[in-house]
Amino acid sequence: MATAEEDVFYSATASANESTDTEGDGPEPRKRLRPLSCLEPGVKISLALIVLNQPLQHQYPHLIQLWNRGVIRAATDGASNHLHEIMMNKSNSNFVPDLLTGDFDSAKPEVLQFMKEKGAKLVETLDQNFTDFTKCLQIVDRTIEHNKLHVDCLVALGAFGGRFDHMMSIINTLFDITKTVKYPVYLIGDDNIACLLRPGNYAIEVDTGLEEGWCSLIPIGGKCKHITTTGLKYNLENQGMQFGALISTSNYLKDDAKEVTVTTDSPVLWAMGIKRLKLKEK
Structure with missing residues (x-):
């Protein structure tokens, strides 16, 4: 899988990776989360990355760090346009996802062809009862299970910004998917990170x-x-x-x-x- 060539600099101290469950003081187990471990320097973490349909130029440092840590990388429909734009503007970058999913009503035909020729697997999802993010997350989760991939967390980049109803639908997906997935799901966008407790x-x-x-x-x-x-x-x-x-x-x-x-x-x-x-x- 491709790795972006540029590195990200942080003025921060490295610390431990995101942990799983641990016992708290009470009778019930306390779940321990480290949301920003996905961007934290000096830690070993394996994540699943989904790039959503939002401009990526101002999120480029996040994109590089998350991409380099992704064991599986996916993009939804119109996100392919933004990844393609970055690759055209930065000659040393390679942001071809492993999976490109959606009904492909937003992606440019020439971009889809480019991604396919570069090795992306295109998965058309026409069911209008689910959003592109929901469908992509379901496919990524099945791929993780089928290939027995180790994933510490899943990160959706580009979750905030743009249309308000799209942001609400993304949050609604958390309510559905976190009932079944075995790893934390984090939303990142516009210098925010969020998750459902x-x-x-x-x-x-x-x-x-x-x-x-x-x-x-x-x-x-x-x-x-x-x-x-x-x-x-x-x-x-x-x-x-x-x-x-x-x-x-x-x-x-x-x-x-x-x-x-x-x-x-x-x-x-x-x-x-x-x-x-x-x-x-x-």
């Missing part, structure tokens, strides 16, 4: 040096009756959240926080900022 106990590691500082917990799927947190500037203590009342937006990580703990009885969306990254000068 299903009911349970979590420890979210926030000491990679890439965290911007702000964070949010949003009861996007319905009312959350009880949620408790530590590690935040404005912690929640067995409180409820719902739209039309309290939601925890514009919160912040404590200055000395290495992790944030969350105990919730309902699905909530965790989101936080990513520091702007710079390409290493050559």
Whole structure:
């Protein structure tokens, strides 16, 4: 599989890779997440990457780092246009995905032909009851299972920005797919990262040096009756959240926080900022 030739420079300290489950203080196991391990320098991580249909020029440092760590790389329909544009503008780059999926109503015919000739497998998905992202994620998950690939997490790049209804459909996909996949699914775009926390106990590691500082917990799927947190500037203590009342937006990580703990009885969306990254000068 192709590897982008440029490296990414971070002014951050390397630390451990994303871990899986571990025991917390309570009777239930606490799931330990390290969302920014996918971009963290100096760690060994294997991820599945899905590139969505958003401009990629301002996300180029993220794209390089994620692409180089991908054991399987996929793109949805119109995302092929953006990958092709980068390859035409940067002669030393190779961003041909392993899988290119969708109904292909957005991809340019000449781009599809180019990607096919370069080795991408085109998978046409015509079912209009699911979004391109949902269908691509399902295909990637089946490919991971079929080929017995080791994947620490799946990252969807280009998840934010553009049409509001598209962003909401992407978040809705999290509610569906995270019921079955065996790895964390993270959404990245416009210097944001987000993931869905299903009911349970979590420890979210926030000491990679890439965290911007702000964070949010949003009861996007319905009312959350009880949620408790530590590690935040404005912690929640067995409180409820719902739209039309309290939601925890514009919160912040404590200055000395290495992790944030969350105990919730309902699905909530965790989101936080990513520091702007710079390409290493050559």
